[in-house]
Amino acid sequence: MSTETTSGTGPADTQEMTFREAIRLALREEMERDEDVFIMGEDVGKFGGVYEVTGDLVEQFGEARVRDTPISEAGFMGAGVGAAATGSRPIVEIMFSDFIGVCSEQIINQMAKNRYMFGGKTEMPITVRTTEGGGSGAASQHSGTLHTWFAHFPGVMAVAPGTPESAKGLLKSAIRSDDPVIFFENKEIYGQTGEVPLDENYTLPIGEANVEREGEDVTVVATQRMVGESLELAEELDGQVSVEVIDPRSLYPLDTDTLVESVKKTGRLVIADESPLSYGTHAEIGMRVMENAFFSLDAPIQRVGVADVHIPFSPVLEDEVLPHASDVEAAINRIV
Amino acid sequence: MVVIDIETEDGQREALRRMLTIRAFDTKAGDLFADGELPGFVHLYVGEEAVGVGACSALEADDYITSTHRGHGHCIAKGLDPKKMMSELYGKADGYCNGKGGSMHIADVDAGMLGANGIVGAGPPLATGAALTAQLKGEDKVALAFFGDGAVAQGQVHEAINIAATWDLPAVFVVENNQYGEGTPVEKQHNVQNLSETAEAYNIPGFTVDGMDITAVYEAVKEARNRAADGQGPTLIEAETYRYHGHFEGDQQPYRTEEDIDIWKDRDAIESFKQRLVDAGTITEDEFDEMKAEIDEQIETAVEEAKSAPYPDPSEAYEDMFNATVPEISQFSSQMRADGGEDR
Numbered sequence: 001m002s003t004e005t006t007s008g009t010g011p012a013d014t015q016e017m018t019f020r021e022a023i024r025l026a027l028r029e030e031m032e033r034d035e036d037v038f039i040m041g042e043d044v045g046k047f048g049g050v051y052e053v054t055g056d057l058v059e060q061f062g063e064a065r066v067r068d069t070p071i072s073e074a075g076f077m078g079a080g081v082g083a084a085a086t087g088s089r090p091i092v093e094i095m096f097s098d099f100i101g102v103c104s105e106q107i108i109n110q111m112a113k114n115r116y117m118f119g120g121k122t123e124m125p126i127t128v129r130t131t132e133g134g135g136s137g138a139a140s141q142h143s144g145t146l147h148t149w150f151a152h153f154p155g156v157m158a159v160a161p162g163t164p165e166s167a168k169g170l171l172k173s174a175i176r177s178d179d180p181v182i183f184f185e186n187k188e189i190y191g192q193t194g195e196v197p198l199d200e201n202y203t204l205p206i207g208e209a210n211v212e213r214e215g216e217d218v219t220v221v222a223t224q225r226m227v228g229e230s231l232e233l234a235e236e237l238d239g240q241v242s243v244e245v246i247d248p249r250s251l252y253p254l255d256t257d258t259l260v261e262s263v264k265k266t267g268r269l270v271i272a273d274e275s276p277l278s279y280g281t282h283a284e285i286g287m288r289v290m291e292n293a294f295f296s297l298d299a300p301i302q303r304v305g306v307a308d309v310h311i312p313f314s315p316v317l318e319d320e321v322l323p324h325a326s327d328v329e330a331a332i333n334r335i336v
Numbered sequence: 337m338v339v340i341d342i343e344t345e346d347g348q349r350e351a352l353r354r355m356l357t358i359r360a361f362d363t364k365a366g367d368l369f370a371d372g373e374l375p376g377f378v379h380l381y382v383g384e385e386a387v388g389v390g391a392c393s394a395l396e397a398d399d400y401i402t403s404t405h406r407g408h409g410h411c412i413a414k415g416l417d418p419k420k421m422m423s424e425l426y427g428k429a430d431g432y433c434n435g436k437g438g439s440m441h442i443a444d445v446d447a448g449m450l451g452a453n454g455i456v457g458a459g460p461p462l463a464t465g466a467a468l469t470a471q472l473k474g475e476d477k478v479a480l481a482f483f484g485d486g487a488v489a490q491g492q493v494h495e496a497i498n499i500a501a502t503w504d505l506p507a508v509f510v511v512e513n514n515q516y517g518e519g520t521p522v523e524k525q526h527n528v529q530n531l532s533e534t535a536e537a538y539n540i541p542g543f544t545v546d547g548m549d550i551t552a553v554y555e556a557v558k559e560a561r562n563r564a565a566d567g568q569g570p571t572l573i574e575a576e577t578y579r580y581h582g583h584f585e586g587d588q589q590p591y592r593t594e595e596d597i598d599i600w601k602d603r604d605a606i607e608s609f610k611q612r613l614v615d616a617g618t619i620t621e622d623e624f625d626e627m628k629a630e631i632d633e634q635i636e637t638a639v640e641e642a643k644s645a646p647y648p649d650p651s652e653a654y655e656d657m658f659n660a661t662v663p664e665i666s667q668f669s670s671q672m673r674a675d676g677g678e679d680r
């Protein structure tokens with residue numbers, strides 16, 4: 001766990017909390033700080049969100065700022081874009097990232113393009129929070145990992161943290177940012193705990209990776225659920241293989257320098273991310289390293305992800321397609 | 337499937353049987369979920385049986401339906417086999433989707449059941465497409481879309497109805513207004529009083545019927561089917577109903593009280609239909625009890641068989657993506673399988 005802290009009142013104060021609670025804390029602090037910030041989405045109010053992330057926020061901020069919407073993703077995503085362009089600072093919750101299928105127009109052709117098309121004459125201070133990932137038997141339409149789409153598409157930023165601390169720090173930066181940020185929350189790690197700074201001025205810059213654990217033999221670049229799993233694996237392998245684990249945290253912009261520095265040291269790279277393998281996040285990370293550290297590489301780069309299929313329902317099938325620590329271990333064994 | 341002719345006594349008994357089967361199946365599914373037996377999400381149809389069975393009773397065997405995340409009732413109403421459904425809920429190899437789909441994706445395209453659906457509002461466009469096939473091929477088939485009150489807020493639902501209306505497609509659109517989309521009451525999602533009112537905007541007939549009365553649903557859909565098959569285009573029907581369980585199993589339901597639920601339970605669709613059949617002499621109390629016992633046993637057997645059925649082989653996860661063979665899937669999967677195989 002990173003020990004980064006910032007100045008402010010009680011900078012050293014941290015509290016153990018879940019990933020879910022860290023996100024709720026970030027939302028609460030930013031809504032207290034700036035009254036232009038509001039949340040809208042399906043059942044984010046009294047119901048508290050399907051994954052209980054917004055929880056009791058409606059009690060503190062009221063129904064106008066924690067707004068339940070009709071089941072109209074295209075409509076309220078677009079309303080978020082329009083509100084952001086006119087002085088509001090919306091946080092739009094899309095319950096499952098798979099549902100972005102319903103409203104991608106407003107992201108792709110409006111949110112991502114308006115600033116550029118208008119010659120820089122508008123800002124787009126919107127944050128889209130959404131969930132992704134398999135592991136709970138939710139089947140193909142509720143388990144996708146889609147962040148690559150938006151890391152690829154010019155004009156939106158894509159953030160996908162792997163620890164409670166980075167979730168808090170990055171979500172606060174996303175909300176404060178004048179640019180559109182899509183914030184991906186892996187639902188399997190909502191209950192994962194970690195020490196989180198309580199300082200309300202604590203933020204983490206979007207576009208900075210974090211070396212979660214230092215090592216000498218191989219670099220594992222892991223995202224979301226794979227961060228924790230890779231850290232545990234690294235502990236298990238301690239003494240045999242020295243594994244460095246890096247969470248890029250932000251996929252676009254991507255902190256190429258930190259990744260390249262690490263590979264220059266270790267000479268070996270495994271990329272573990274739950275998205276499908278073809279044309280993906282793995283490919284981009286691998287390519288950036290190739291471009292900048294080709295002569296430091298001692299072995300072929302290894303990818304751990306999903307083999308270009310959807311996430312199936314049956315537990316045995318789902319377990320088969322999802323990446324696990326055992327897959328990272330096998331990838332390490334192939335090259336170390 | 338066996339077509340129900342609800343205008344005959346046999347048909348009425350069969351309709352009652354299907355309503356009871358839905359209730360028994362979904363009540364059991366709820367218990368199994370609570371016991372930690374079923375993975376994923378389970379959305380139950382208990383309370384809404386008259387809508388699915390009433391509507392499907394007005395269809396012909398070859399007609400199509402599209403369904404929702406709350407699809408078990410539609411499946412049984414359309415004549416699907418509870419055994420294969422239960423196996424699918426368990427993720428077993430002999431389920432309707434060989435375990436790949438689960439509760440939210442049961443489909444039997446050969447039986448005209450074009451799939452439960454995890455995306456709210458995604459069914460109506462599919463029904464419009466099925467109706468288009470029927471029109472293009474000159475087949476006497478109709479496509480009926482079930483969707484919820486919440487789904488009426490989806491743009492694609494309106495687009496689908498407008499297309500069907502403009503092209504006079506043989507489609508029927510049935511809104512199951514169970515008063516909530518998840519935890520949000522219908523009046524917080526829509527500005528109209530009745531959800532059939534938007535029919536006016538498409539210039540098609542729109543009706544709101546009592547969804548707790550199977551006859552009312554049947555008659556409205558029968559008329560709509562006749563219109564559709566006759567080339568006169570779609571109809572929008574709103575059936576007012578209620579779900580007795582939470583949105584999904586495990587829902588704490590902070591948005592309503594036991595008393596709210598009891599108001600609707602007092603008008604229970606199965607109870608009232610049964611009473612009518614008893615009064616008419618179509619079924620006796622004893623025969624009804626016997627029917628119920630038979631169904632309970634059928635569901636118990638379905639559960640036993642589903643439990644003991646084998647899971648699909650893990651390698652099945654890499655099948656079914658395309659009709660064609662693509663090298664990527666086999667390459668990536670053999671790599672992943674070789675990797676992680678030992679400790680699974």
Ligand SMILES: Cc1ncc(C[n+]2csc(CCOP(=O)(O)OP(=O)(O)O)c2C)c(N)n1
Nearest residue numbers: 099406454455456484485486487516517518
């Ligand atoms: C596009 C999309 N948005 C949101 C959801 C999450 N969700 C699942 S069911 C549901 C409520 C649907 O309400 P309604 O259409 O009335 O059907 P009901 O559950 O009442 O049968 C919601 C919001 C979804 N599955 N798909």
Ligand SMILES: [Mg+2]
Nearest residue numbers: 484485516517
């Ligand atoms: Mg509803």
